[in-house]
Amino acid sequence: MAEAEAHHHHHEQHHGHDKHEHHGHEDHDHGAMIDDFKRRFYVSLGLTIPIMALSPMIQEWMGVDWNFSGSQYLLFVLATVVFVYGGKPFLTGAWSELKGREPGMMTLIAFAIVVAYGYSTLTVFGLGASNFYWELATLITIMLVGHWVEMRSIQGASSALEELVKLMPSEAHRLDENGDIHDAAIEELEPGDHVLVRPGEKIPADGTIVKGASTVDESMITGESIPVEKTTDDTLIAGAINKEGSLTLSIEKTGSDSYLSQVVDLVKKAQQSKSRAQNFSDRAAKWLFYIALGAGLLTLIVWLISGFDFAFALERMVTVMVIACPHALGLAIPLVVSVSTSLSAQKGLFIRNRTQFEEARRVDAILFDKTGTLTKGSFGVTDVVLEAAENEEEVLRLAAALENESEHPLARGIVEAARERGIDWPQAESFENLTGKGLQGTVEGRSILIVSPGYAKDEEWNFSEEQFQALADEGKTVIFVAEEKQVLAMIALADQIRESSFDAVKRLKEMGIEPMMLTGDNQKVAHWVGRQLGLDSIYAEVLPDEKAAKVKELQHQGYRTAMTGDGINDAPALAAADLGIAVGAGTDVAMETADVVLVESDPEDVVSILELSEATSRKMKQNLWWAAGYNIIAIPLAAGVLYSIGVLMNPAVGAVLMSLSTIIVAINARLLRLPERKISRGDEKIVGDDE
Known part of the structure; x- marks a missing residue:
């Protein structure tokens, strides 16, 4: 075996x-x-x-x-x-x-x-x-x-790292001196080449923006939950998804120098050193x-x-x-x-590496990635601060009418909030995307803008600075809903915490295991979520390659660590941890480097793993005793210890005893059960949970 x-x-x-x-x-x-x-x-x-x-x-x-x-x-x-x-x-x-x-x-x-x-x-x-x-x-x-x-x-x-490479698009739109587009294979790109990235496409290679502005979804790679606004001179990572604007990119690193390739190497090293x-x-x-x-x-x-x-x-x-x-x-x-x-x-729970799973019962610190693990990875409205508007309903109705036209994750959060409160919104009469700034359109004849705090400040609009600051300090994303130049309200959105995270953290503490958070997201967001959940150790703004280092540092301090995550940014850390747990239908790469894969993104399942590991290990010990017990008796008898009184173990008798111990072991294995849950996990699936 x-x-x-x-x-x-x-x-x-x-x-x-x-x-x-x-x-x-x-x-x-x-x-x-x-x-x-x-x-x-x-x-x-x-x-x-x-x-x-x-x-x-x-x-x-x-x-x-x-x-x-x-x-x-x-x-x-x-x-x-x-x-x-x-x-x-x-x-x-x-x-x-x-x-x-x-x-x-x-x-x-x-x-x-x-x-x-x-x-x-x-x-x-x-x-x-x-x-x-x-x-x-x-x-x-x-x-x-x-x-x-x-x-x-x-x-x-299955084979891990090829999955990472699949993230990379296979070709890019290379621009020549006259600005004409020629499709080229990624391998042919040279540093210094200019390529065009259209909305919805993946960034083909690491580089810098020379023209254009857009929001880019890097969550697959860095774990940052909110799409990041990018404009000229900003750097882009291969594999991230360009959301709304067209970008011209100057290539800096290709092939094995690129960020993803370095992540691949980190994962390889960590897997080898296991x-x-x-x-x-x-x-x-x-x-x-x-x-x-x-x-x-x-x-x-x-x-x-x-x-x-x-x-x-x-x-x-x-x-x-x-x-x-x-x-x-x-x-x-x-x-x-x-x-x-x-x-x-x-x-x-899908166990990929038995040995690490069997050792799971010894874990004394669990590191959770935040986005998509402790939280749902989708935005929900947490506060509506009224300025010139009469009531929240009016604000959400106008906002939803515009946001309904947009693909942005924040837009989904607002539309969802209006839907949950049963608010019907009209069709917007006109709609325009102000790239990187927000939206503008006409709703019921009123000219409405939904914009970022940066835009509101540049335009020198009047709004309550203290309240804005208080929300921003909690790491929430604030957007402004305005009519002409008058601010109607501020809407704060945050990544929603999963219901089951509260229970999981509580139960881990009861089991004497320290839950910690390790995330690429910013300090404010991380601390806000950490405070809600009652976590004592929070490590935020940790870059992917630092995640594995953080895990090793905790191991040096004597912790046996489990790491739970769902993105590529977690892969090196999952491989480095004593027990790597990939959650949800996360990226294939995370699954490949993990020892256990959870089908649902439910932190409570992490508790189940530890319980099952404990139960499994108990059964194994019992079985080994049954199996070895047979030997402890049979060896001396076969050697003829009792020969003087005429007892000599005939090999045939040995065979009967052997069959008996084999049958006992087989029956005992079938008696393995998972400890029953104190609370039944009903189907309290949360809307928007499966995106």
Whole structure:
């Protein structure tokens, strides 16, 4: 099982990295590997049945005699096929474990099957009495099914970084000296080229605006929730979306120098440096390997000293060594894994990296990205401050009539607010977009403007400065609704906090975990949201590449950190954290670098992950005790501790005990349940939540 982890880690590692030269079946994708195990399992299972029927020990046990001349040689041939074909993944796995001087599960299995095969083959060709081919065949079959079950449940990792690159448009409109447009592939762009970016297009490469003004949505990249106004001499990042105006851009960085490529590199590095958390059953297997080796040799020596013949002493040694590898251990973890994976899938949690997920229960600090995680990432009206207007209804009616024509995220917030209050708005008679400044139009014959604070100040309109300042200090976005030059009202909008964020923060604190906020958004907004939620640690205006550094800094302070985020700007931090959680149908890149993906953008699900991790780990420990318990009893008996009183554990009895411990482990795994929620999460989906 742990080797599937190791394989999986290999896979995680060589996603797009050429860190290892891989050979053999590691070169296939994960799916092919699963099919490979499945094939080996079916072949081994098919051959195990005749092997059991032909085994003298099993026949003796059942009181039948199915031997015929040469039946032992047929048995040898069948067992050899199972040993070579079915056992290959374990033998190659053990080889790489031993090369790395880290014996684990693979070494334990390989050791048992090599000893069983070697000894049984000697017995067929004339040494000793009983053979262990049935033990060899059942062990290989059960271990293959364990691996297959586990690999199937951790499948679903696809290749990360190509997704980032998909963000990039494939071509750009390059301008020549005469200002004519020629479409060119992104790769052909040179620093200093001028390109035209039309409304709605993605910025093709990092550069500076030489002509035009527009608002640009950088939320995918920086996490800043509000589209940013850009004008001449401002810099633009490749992959951001140009909203309303046409821009002429002078290219500065292309290809691997660009900001996105640097994010890709950060993610790669963080993924490579992720430690392979040594697995629980791997450690158990390592000790069992040493115990089996030690107990076997000790048994051999003691029986020889006691004056028994070599054949008898060898049989005792082999019995001990083979029994020391419990079938149940191979299933103890994979079965729990498959149950916990399907449980989590029902809850909308998708686990990509088992090891990090199992370690999640140790987390003591959770970093939340703000936009789209703690908040909905969509704007809502928080205040309407009346100036010359009679009432809020009138203001929202006029504002909605104009904003209804606009595509801006703030516009949606205003239209939504009017709709929620049941206000009907008229059709605007004329409408004009003042790029980067606001909107202007005629509603019911009145000339209405909706503009930014900057515009209101430039025009020297009269409005209450203190109230404006108070709203701005809370990090809210304020817009002015005016008729001619008279300010009717100020409308404040802010990113709306999710209902479930309050509960999640409270429950994390109860669990002794410190919730923190780490966001690219500005200080004011971050602190306003943080205060509402009762967060003590707030890190704002953190650039994407600084996010990963912040995570590392907290790790140096001794925190085991989980990071929750949804954008590209979170990807390096998700990869660097002890547990990376991608929320919502965020960007594919965030999902790729995360260990767990949440289908809903619900902070409460973060609490579920920690609870499930705790429950899963408890079950695994119970199962390992059941599996190892069998050994603790079986090894001394097989070695002949009670021989003096006539009790010698016959391998057939060992087989019965072994089946029992395997069945107990399987049943126990199915009993895994998620702790019930104190409150039922009804369908309180909030409007606008799924954009």
